[in-house]
Amino acid sequence: MEANPYPSLPAGVPPFDAPRPAFIRHALSAGWSDFRTAPGFGLLTGIASVIAGWVLIGLTIWAGHTFWLILAVFGFPLVAPLCALGTYEVSRRIGMGQPAGIGVILAQLQEERGRQLPWLSMLMVVALLFWFFLGHMIFALFLGLKPMVNVTTSFDVFLSIDGLMMMGLGTVVGGIFAFIFFAMCVFGLPLLLAREVDYMTAILASWGHVQAHIVPMLSWAAVIVVLLFLAMLPGLLGLVVVLPWLGHASWHIYAQMAAGAR
Template sequence: METTAGRAHGVPELNQPTPALLRRALAAGWQDFRAAPAFGLLVSTLCLLAGWGMTALTVWAGHTFWLVLGVFGFPLIAPFAALGTYEVSRLRGLGEAPSIGRVFRALWTEGGRHLPMLCALMMVMLLFWFFLGHMIFALFLGLKPMTNIMSSGEVFLSPNGLMMLAFGTAVGAGFALFLFSICVIGLPLLLDREVDCITATARSVRVVMAHPAIMLGWAAFIAVLLVLAMLPAFLGLLVVLPWLGHASWHIYAGLKAE
């Protein structure tokens, strides 16, 4: 049964993910980016400018530790930033021509459905990560006279600094794993089908739990690629962010049995 918006009801049957599927998704994502780069470049450019702005603000304020939290927190909301690329790939899969205006209109219509709930959760998790990251810094290095990582690198190399980095990385990985588990299938599913947020995220978690090796491998690949893309002054995001967004849609589309 179809909705008035043309979406099918319910969760589709999903096949088992395989390494071959991931490779096909990356190839198909690259083809989508090359064929319709406008929206992906628009969003990645905004992320690039946001990164530059955050860097300038933290350097000006002399608290560049917040930049570290921002860099490692970005993978938490990367699926939200790449959401429009899902729609581009969806339209291309239907044989329709995507445009920036059409993608924005499609995303605007999602405001009355369940997708904003999941996007809001990502933003809350990011803000909580900033709060928790600052608490971790205070716990391990609160008595250190450090406000600028560019002039206080030896503090990070102290025993307490190394423990802070290890503990903070573990906590951040936990945040990222949670959001990845609910979003890797949940976000494209909400965009594609008429289904509620709880059902979509639960189905996403079930896929990750049923196939941990392949799905966590994909999560690690995304995280490493995003971090590497941010190292050269965030410039790598211009290509990596839309490419991964398109590829993520193709993973979901490739898993559908119908």
């Protein structure tokens, strides 16, 4: 048996408990407490995400392809856990009484290059790119021959029969993508950060626990989606606070159910 190359981390998948009553409220409360305790990395993450969003908006408007903004808006919740990954480590360190400054967290994320997190991260990015391709194909199928300048000046085309069918099919496909991403990563990402385990094992463990407790876990997924979309409404500025808050809370969702994590 190969020796654990990171002996400071426990090996293998821990036993998972069922979601406890009010687990979402407890996670949000603990996440907010962590954000207030060590806001530096979270604010850095939120500000970087907002700037990246503004750049994306500017590029799509400049290129005259504003439809890509719709795909980006619906695709962002898929990769939001990656954006907030460092906040998991902040919360983990706070729980262990360890330093959680920006430099420490950046150094820890740098060390993750030699572990399994990059593999799951790459898988998520590839799947997001496939979502962009599939979304554009659905758009072309229903509205490819419709006259449209951009989303803001031709919004009425979405209210046509073809436009409504496109949005209906796109919502179903996007929902499937979102569920797959969520089920893979809600426990998979923090598991890879906290324990020595390969990424496929982490994905399967996460998927299995979500399937076993589908209703409460879908409730948590709904909270994430609603808060992220509300945060994006004021020119993306809400992400400065909401993204790190959800990141910290996501760690506590994992910590409440993974034996030995709390």
